[in-house]
Amino acid sequence: MATTQTSADVVIVGAGIVGSLMAEKIAQQGLSVLILESGPNIDRNHVVAKFRHGVDKGDYMAPYPYNDWAPEPRKFNDYFQNEGPVPYSASYIRGVGGTTWHWAGMAWRYVPNDFKLKTLYGVGRDWPFSYDDLEPFYYEAEVKMGVSGPEDNGSPRSKPFPMPELAPSWALSRVRDRLEGIGYKVIGNTAARNSQNYDGRPACVGNNNCMPVCPVDAQYHGGISAQSAKQAGVNIITEAIVYKIEHAKNSDKIEAIHYYTPNKDSFRVTGKTFVLAANAIETPKLMLMSKSDRFPNGIGNSNDMVGRHLCDHPRAKVSFEVDEPIWPGRGPMSEYSIQSERDGEWRSESAAFRIDFSNTNPVRGITDKLIKQGVYGEELEQQIRHKSAHSMGMKNIVEQLPDPNNRVMLGDRLDTLGIPNPKFYYSVSDYTRRGNARAREIFTTIAKRLGAKELSFSAEDKFSLANHITGTLGMGDDRATTVCNGEGRSHFHDNLFLAGTGVLPTVATVNSTLTAVAVGLRTAEFIIEDLV
Amino acid sequence: MKHSVMLSSALVLGSMLSPVALAVSADQDLIKRGEYLATAGDCVACHTAEHEGKPFAGGLSIDTPLGHIISSNITPSKDGIGDYSYEDFDRAVRQGIRADGNNLYPAMPYTAYAKVTDEDMQALYAYFMHGVEPVDGKPEATELPFPFNIRESMAVWNGLFLDDEPFTPDPDQSDEWNRGAYLAQGLTHCATCHTPRNPLMAEDSGKALAGASLGTWYAPNITSDDNSGIGTWTHDDIVSYLKAGYAPDKSQAAGPMAEAISHSLQHLSDEDLSAIAVWLKTVPAVSDANDTQPSESYGQVNDNIDSVFLEDVPASTADMSGAQLYNAACASCHQADGTGNNGLPSLVNNTVLGRQNTDNVVMAILEGVQYRNHIEESHGTNMPAFAHEFNDEQVARVSNYILSEFGREEVADITADEVAVLRSGGPASPLLPLARWGMGIGAVFVLGLIAWFLRRKRKG
Numbered sequence: 001m002a003t004t005q006t007s008a009d010v011v012i013v014g015a016g017i018v019g020s021l022m023a024e025k026i027a028q029q030g031l032s033v034l035i036l037e038s039g040p041n042i043d044r045n046h047v048v049a050k051f052r053h054g055v056d057k058g059d060y061m062a063p064y065p066y067n068d069w070a071p072e073p074r075k076f077n078d079y080f081q082n083e084g085p086v087p088y089s090a091s092y093i094r095g096v097g098g099t100t101w102h103w104a105g106m107a108w109r110y111v112p113n114d115f116k117l118k119t120l121y122g123v124g125r126d127w128p129f130s131y132d133d134l135e136p137f138y139y140e141a142e143v144k145m146g147v148s149g150p151e152d153n154g155s156p157r158s159k160p161f162p163m164p165e166l167a168p169s170w171a172l173s174r175v176r177d178r179l180e181g182i183g184y185k186v187i188g189n190t191a192a193r194n195s196q197n198y199d200g201r202p203a204c205v206g207n208n209n210c211m212p213v214c215p216v217d218a219q220y221h222g223g224i225s226a227q228s229a230k231q232a233g234v235n236i237i238t239e240a241i242v243y244k245i246e247h248a249k250n251s252d253k254i255e256a257i258h259y260y261t262p263n264k265d266s267f268r269v270t271g272k273t274f275v276l277a278a279n280a281i282e283t284p285k286l287m288l289m290s291k292s293d294r295f296p297n298g299i300g301n302s303n304d305m306v307g308r309h310l311c312d313h314p315r316a317k318v319s320f321e322v323d324e325p326i327w328p329g330r331g332p333m334s335e336y337s338i339q340s341e342r343d344g345e346w347r348s349e350s351a352a353f354r355i356d357f358s359n360t361n362p363v364r365g366i367t368d369k370l371i372k373q374g375v376y377g378e379e380l381e382q383q384i385r386h387k388s389a390h391s392m393g394m395k396n397i398v399e400q401l402p403d404p405n406n407r408v409m410l411g412d413r414l415d416t417l418g419i420p421n422p423k424f425y426y427s428v429s430d431y432t433r434r435g436n437a438r439a440r441e442i443f444t445t446i447a448k449r450l451g452a453k454e455l456s457f458s459a460e461d462k463f464s465l466a467n468h469i470t471g472t473l474g475m476g477d478d479r480a481t482t483v484c485n486g487e488g489r490s491h492f493h494d495n496l497f498l499a500g501t502g503v504l505p506t507v508a509t510v511n512s513t514l515t516a517v518a519v520g521l522r523t524a525e526f527i528i529e530d531l532v
Numbered sequence: 533m534k535h536s537v538m539l540s541s542a543l544v545l546g547s548m549l550s551p552v553a554l555a556v557s558a559d560q561d562l563i564k565r566g567e568y569l570a571t572a573g574d575c576v577a578c579h580t581a582e583h584e585g586k587p588f589a590g591g592l593s594i595d596t597p598l599g600h601i602i603s604s605n606i607t608p609s610k611d612g613i614g615d616y617s618y619e620d621f622d623r624a625v626r627q628g629i630r631a632d633g634n635n636l637y638p639a640m641p642y643t644a645y646a647k648v649t650d651e652d653m654q655a656l657y658a659y660f661m662h663g664v665e666p667v668d669g670k671p672e673a674t675e676l677p678f679p680f681n682i683r684e685s686m687a688v689w690n691g692l693f694l695d696d697e698p699f700t701p702d703p704d705q706s707d708e709w710n711r712g713a714y715l716a717q718g719l720t721h722c723a724t725c726h727t728p729r730n731p732l733m734a735e736d737s738g739k740a741l742a743g744a745s746l747g748t749w750y751a752p753n754i755t756s757d758d759n760s761g762i763g764t765w766t767h768d769d770i771v772s773y774l775k776a777g778y779a780p781d782k783s784q785a786a787g788p789m790a791e792a793i794s795h796s797l798q799h800l801s802d803e804d805l806s807a808i809a810v811w812l813k814t815v816p817a818v819s820d821a822n823d824t825q826p827s828e829s830y831g832q833v834n835d836n837i838d839s840v841f842l843e844d845v846p847a848s849t850a851d852m853s854g855a856q857l858y859n860a861a862c863a864s865c866h867q868a869d870g871t872g873n874n875g876l877p878s879l880v881n882n883t884v885l886g887r888q889n890t891d892n893v894v895m896a897i898l899e900g901v902q903y904r905n906h907i908e909e910s911h912g913t914n915m916p917a918f919a920h921e922f923n924d925e926q927v928a929r930v931s932n933y934i935l936s937e938f939g940r941e942e943v944a945d946i947t948a949d950e951v952a953v954l955r956s957g958g959p960a961s962p963l964l965p966l967a968r969w970g971m972g973i974g975a976v977f978v979l980g981l982i983a984w985f986l987r988r989k990r991k992g
Contacts, residue, residue, distance in 0.1 A: 045921060046849040049860040053845050197914035200902070205876065207864050215864035217916065227920075 008034035008235070009531055011257055011271035013242050013286070016098025017513060018500045018520040019277030020225035020234075021144055025524040027232040029532055034269065035229065036240040036259055038070040038278070039095030042223055047101070048215045057364055060102045060212035061091055068416050069262040070094045070241055081411040081423040086314070088426035090467045092279050096238055097223030099279065099467070100513060102212040104334035105191040105219040107147045108354075108510035109138050109155035109518075113343045117506055121348040123431065124401045125505050128477045128486030131156075137518040144228075145220040145517065146198045149190025154339045166195045166204060169331040171359060174324065175392075176336070178450055184338045184355070184442065192220035192514070193332055208361045210333045219332075240267070243419055245274070245290040245299045247493065254299070254496045260417050273495045273527050277520065280310075280469035280502030281422050284408045289420065300490040300498070305483050307409060309402035309471035311507035314428045314463035315395040316436040318443040323451025325389035329361025341396075341442070342509045351399040351435025354509040355442065358393035366391065392450065395464060396439035397509050400432050402471045404481070428463055436460070468512045473502035475519075488523030495530070497523055559658065566659025569652050572804075573645065573719040574796035578603045581671070588612075588664050591671035594639060601639050602674045609666035621657045627696055628686065635686035637674070643735070647699040647718030693734035708803075712811030715804060720797065725751035725788065742818035743889070747958030749787035750891040752827075752883070757817035764826045770809035771802070777903075782828045783883040786892065786901040786915075794903040820888070827886030831879070831938040837868035849926070854933030857926055861918065862934070870938040885939025890946055893931045893939075894954050897922065924948040924955060 010026050012019045015037035027033045042064065050063035061074055072094045073079045082088055092099040112131035117124035139159055141147075148163045165188045168176070176186040193210075194203045204218040217224065226236060237259075244258040246268075256270045276283045284307035290299040297304055338355040366387045370380055411423035440457060447455050458464060475498075476482030479491045488503055490496040499520040501512040508515075570576070580603075581591035589612070590605040605612035613621065613631075620631040628642035629635055636642065648656070675681065699718055701710040716722050723735055728744040730736040742760075743753035755761035762770070769779035774797045777785040785793050797805070840855045852860070859868060865876040872878035879885060884892050900917035922930065925948040935944035953959055 043849045043921075045857065045860040046845070046852070048864070049845045049849075049852060049856055052859060053841055197902075200900075200914075200916065202865075202914045202916055205865055205873075215860070 006034070006267065007270045008032040009271060010034070010273045010275065010527060011036065011269050012275040012277055013257065013283070014038075014098065014276070014278035014500070015096045015222070015226045015229075015236050015238075016277060016279065016500070017100045017145075017222035017225045018516050019275065020097075020222055020229040021141070021517055022275060022277065022499060022520045022524040022527075023234040024225070024229040024232045025521060026527055027229065027234045029528050031528070031531055033229075033234045034271070035226075035234060035236045036242050036257065036269065037096050037236055037238045038241045038282075039067065039093070040065055040238050042093075042095040042097050042101060044213060044215075044217065044223065047213045051209065051212050061093070063212050064093055064101065065095065067094070067239075067262065069260075070239070071415050071421070078413075079421050081413065081421060082426065083423060084406070084425035085427045086463060088310070088312075088424040089465055090281070090312070090469055092281070092467065092469075094282075096226045096236060097221055100220070100222040102210075103219075103221070103511070103513065104210050105193045105214075105332065106334050106511040107142065107145060107149075107190050107192040107514040108153075109190075110508045110510060110515055111154050111343050112156070113347075114506060114508040117347070123348060124399075125474070125476060125478075125481070127505055128475055134515075134518055134522065137522045138514065140521050141514055141517040144225075144521075145192040145514070146194055146201070147190055147192050147514070148195040150187050153187060153190055154342060161190070163195050163198055166191075166193065166331065166335075169327075169335060169359065171326040171328045171330065171357075172336045174326045175357060175450070179446060182445065182449055184340055184446060186336055186338055186357075188336050189332075189334055191332065191334070194218045204332060206331045208329050208331065208333055208359075241417060241419070242278070242286060243289065243417070245276075245286065245496075247292065247294065247299065252294075252493050254493050262417075264417055272531060273497065275497045275499055275523075275527070276473075277499040280472045280500055281408050283498065283500060283502055284472045285410060285420070285422050288410050295492075300483060300492050300496060302492045303480055305404075305474070305481060307472050308404040308407040309474050309505070310406040310408055310424070310426060310469070311400045311402055311471040313397045313466040313468050313507060313509075314400060314432060314436075315398055315466060316439050316443075316460075317393065317395045317458040317464050318440070318447065318455065319391065319393045320447050320450075320452035320455040321387070321390045322392050323390075323453070326392070327389050328359050328391060328393075329363070329388070331359060333358075333360045335359040341439075346438075349431075349434065350438055351401075351432045352509050353396035353398040353435050353439055355439065355446075356395050356397055358395070360393075361388075362391045362393075363388045392447075392452075394443055394446070396436065396443075397466065397468075397511070398432055398435045398439065399509050400507055401429060402474065402506060403427070403429065406471075408472050433460070466511070468501065468507060470501050470504040470507040470512050473498045473500070474505040475503045476505050487526040488519065489526065497527060499523055559662070562655050562658040563663040564659075565652075566655035566657070567663050568799075569648075569656050569719060570659055571796055571799045572715060573656075573721070574792055575606065577791060577795045578639070579606050586665070586667045588660075589667035589669065589671075600674065601637060601676070602671050603639075605667065605670060606660060607664050607667040608661050609668050611668050611670040612666065613660065614666060618654070618657050621660065622653050625653065625656070626698075627694070628690060635683040635690070637676075637683070637686070638689075641721040641724045643694055644718055644721035644724055646694065646696040647714065649698050649714075652719075689734075706810070708807045708810050709814065711804065712807035712809070715800075716808050716811055720792075720808070722754070726754050739818050741815050745889065745891060745958075746788065748891065748954055749789075749895050750887075750889045751789070752887060752889075752892075753818060753820075754812065755815045755818045756813055757819045757823075758826055759823035760820045761815075761817060762812075763817060764828065767806070767809045767813065770812055771805045774798070774800075774805050774808065775802075778877070781878065781881065784877050784901065786884075786896050787899065790901060790903050822888060825886075827883040827940075828881050830886040830940040831870070831881055833871055833880055834869045834937055840868075850923070852926075852929075854929035854931075855937075857922070857930045858933050858937075861921070862930065865915075870934070879934055879938040882939065885935055887940070888943060890931065890935065890943050891954060893935065894927060894946060894951055897927050897930060898951075898955055919955065924951040927951045927955075 009031040010033045012023050012035045015035045023033045023035055047063045054062050056062055071079050073091050093101050115127040115131050118126045143162050149161055149165050179186050196203050201217045207215050210219055239262055240259040242259045246256040248255045254274045256268050258268050287300050287306045288298040336357050341353050367384055370383055406426050409423045411421035413421045473483045475484045484490050484498045488497045501516040579588045579590050588607045590603045592603045594601040608614040616631055623629045626646045699714045726741045727735040728739050741754045744751050753761040756763045758764050773779040777793050840859045866872050866879050870879040898919040901915035928946045928948045928951050931946045932944040
């Protein structure tokens with residue numbers, strides 16, 4: 001097991017959207033930046049070909065390369081281990097570009113009150129900074145990612161979106177008109193999706209397969225971030241599976257990072273500053289694995305907070321038939337939603353949420369179901385046509401409060417390199433369940449207004465999780481209950497920074513990517529300040 | 533009463549001011565006309581640096597096999613042409629001679645601008661002196677290696693090939709035809725790219741607009757020949773192409789032509805575009821016997837689109853077939869059957885896939901179809917560049933697939949080596965060794981070659 005050394009000013013673990021965009025920003029200041037990425041390069045054209053060939057179109061991971069030396073949760077493996085009352089599930093991609101290779105591109109900002117939940121409503125925790133502090137970085141992220149959307153969406157802005165919102169589909173126009181005046185205003189989503197030519201990438205042409213992959217790069221993804229990082233001079237080493245963070249012999253400073261190649265050759269990388277941006281599950285895992293005599297709980301974990309406060313969006317769902325053909329599935333998969341329930345006085349008692357309408361083409365699901373029911377021939381064709389035109393799905397992106405018991409831990413199984421899998425304790429509190437109950441009432445009101453038939457709710461104790469993995473590396477001023485400070489700096493290691501969705505101390509009611517990028521770009525400034 | 537007092541005051545005031553006011557407004561009209569003519573001449577394209585360069589301040593570096601040619605500052609400042617008299621300006625634009633007496637390189641299309649009338653020259657001068665924001669700063673000087681740094685030798689070439697007679701109307705043709713001929717032969721300098729060159733690299737007047745390679749992109753035959761040219765295009769097809777960048781169901785502008793449209797042609801009046809179309813329809817046909825049907829008549833819809841799914845996707849993109857690559861990278865917009873969708877161009881019956889010269893197929897894949905400026909009336913589509921996604925072999929595979937599937941199958945024989953040449957900016961130039969070797973006997977010939985290469989490389 002030969003050990004070879006290499007070095008850079010800043011060493012980043014993870015070539016996802018956050019790590020790559022931070023790397024680009026830091027490298028533009030003339031610092032040397034090295035990214036270690038556990039997975040391989042990902043080629044969009046190959047992924048598109050695999051998707052088009054694939055049988056199980058609903059498995060968004062299927063078109064992506066899988067490697068047992070850098071495992072990730074898949075249908076065919078049991079990577080996640082669960083101990084809590086609610087099984088935790090998520091999917092993520094280990095490869096250059098990371099999980100935003102397949103997402104719906106939703107790029108919402110939090111609303112200002114999301115940053116002071118404790119102060120305003122006595123629940124959850126406050127952020128170490130305010131919406132206004134983050135606002136310029138939100139904008140920076142939006143310009144980078146090419147975000148389009150309606151100006152009036154509940155999150156104040158100092159500058160207009162870099163491009164106008166997408167033209168509405170027929171479904172959006174109809175639903176918006178039909179729901180006029182009932183107090184739940186429907187707007188188009190803000191999304192990292194081109195409504196026009198932007199940054200050398202074309203406008204959305206409505207393939208409606210944002211997941212598993214946008215075939216034309218109209219939707220931004222981390223692969224594009226990694227490309228910009230490389231252009232800025234960042235060195236990305238792929239198939240470099242980090243397994244240990246090493247601190248200095250006689251201080252708390254981080255000195256090196258160790259990684260394996262797939263055939264277990266070991267390398268040691270030294271640097272001045274280290275950034276862990278390897279996703280909200282893999283980063284805590286890595287910190288917990290890096291135990292030493294000086295840090296028996298692992299790196300950055302002297303207060304035993306790493307991996308705790310795991311939050312996601314345990315959503316409730318509803319589906320029904322609308323009384324007119326709305327033809328969902330044209331344009332992007334996530335196109336429109338309702339913002340009115342994202343903040344309010346009731347937030348002290350029950351969870352806030354955003355209501356999301358599905359715009360995923362329903363033909364495949366409907367066809368599967370009808371065939372299973374034994375429908376065939378002309379009847380099958382007629383029913384597919386009718387149901388595809390009339391079907392509607394909604395879900396609530398519901399807030400979950402940070403609970404130290406909900407956590408990522410080291411699991412009991414080892415992968416081919418001897419690295420443990422993640423283990424979870426996860427539960428859903430009454431606060432969130434009350435939010436879901438309130439959402440069901442609103443679903444019913446909306447469904448009635450749309451002349452609903454065949455209304456079908458998801459079971460009350462079944463939750464549809466959203467891959468919005470947050471909280472496990474939470475930032476905050478309180479050293480006893482958080483992992484890093486508002487700069488993203490570990491409370492216990494001056495030259496160790498954390499980034500990605502894990503550092504968001506609360507999950508709020510929106511997809512976490514844009515906020516993670518904005519916070520990462522803010523953290524990058526403190527890193528630059530340290531070194532330049 | 534009140535009214536009449538006001539009226540008479542206005543009249544008095546008006547009569548007092550009118551000579552000055554009239555002069556100012558006449559100047560303004562002249563400047564405005566000059567601006568329009570400068571747009572028609574597309575001066576801004578070369579005389580503005582990339583990445584937010586100030587208009588007309590020069591500094592665009594044009595790569596040629598001989599070195600960088602850097603466009604000059606033509607704003608009315610001390611570093612530009614602020615000191616130019618009308619005569620200086622005229623000599624530069626129509627004869628290719630700077631105020632200091634030095635010859636310009638024919639990257640400046642003065643052989644075409646020579647057709648501009650005196651009256652329009654006055655308007656252009658007024659615009660450049662009074663309508664353009666002066667910008668200080670001299671761009672870096674152009675320094676070509678010996679012998680190309682001897683600007684004087686251009687005089688010999690000019691003596692042979694520069695026709696500096698302004699345009700004379702043909703009394704047998706309509707005013708519209710004459711207007712079109714004047715614009716197309718002069719300011720819009722169509723022939724600079726579209727006319728092939730003779731052995732001394734001057735435009736071959738016997739083959740006017742018969743098509744020529746610019747090294748990378750190919751400027752096709754736009755004579756009235758049905759098969760080799762654009763004889764099948766309607767008048768409206770041509771106007772649409774010049775204004776919006778596409779002729780419906782036939783052809784889309786790309787490369788340098790897209791730039792000419794975005795900077796220049798789309799801004800011309802409908803009357804002028806119509807005039808150009810009228811004239812273009814009468815350009816004598818130049819025919820190539822190998823072209824036996826119109827370029828937009830090739831190809832058919834792929835009615836067997838599922839066949840691509842019978843082959844497994846290989847483990848690596850490097851091993852994917854042309855059909856698989858097309859399906860992955862192109863079909864999302866052009867559709868699996870090749871027919872396009874809602875303004876996304878059909879590849880079937882598309883001129884780009886129906887010509888003998890296939891360079892534009894390769895170039896469109898490598899560079900995409902992107903406009904530096906917005907084309908107002910286009911669909912705003914933007915074909916991404918694939919140069920960083922596909923290697924030479926993959927570009928060749930996709931090109932040959934679309935040619936054989938949707939276009940002229942007989943020319944579906946592009947090799948990876950040919951793609952590599954186009955990717956690197958066109959065939960390597962024998963010019964420098966040739967020039968040094970042939971200094972004694974070949975100076976004129978070589979300078980002609982320079983003209984040829986400059987023309988090819990004008991867009992860098």
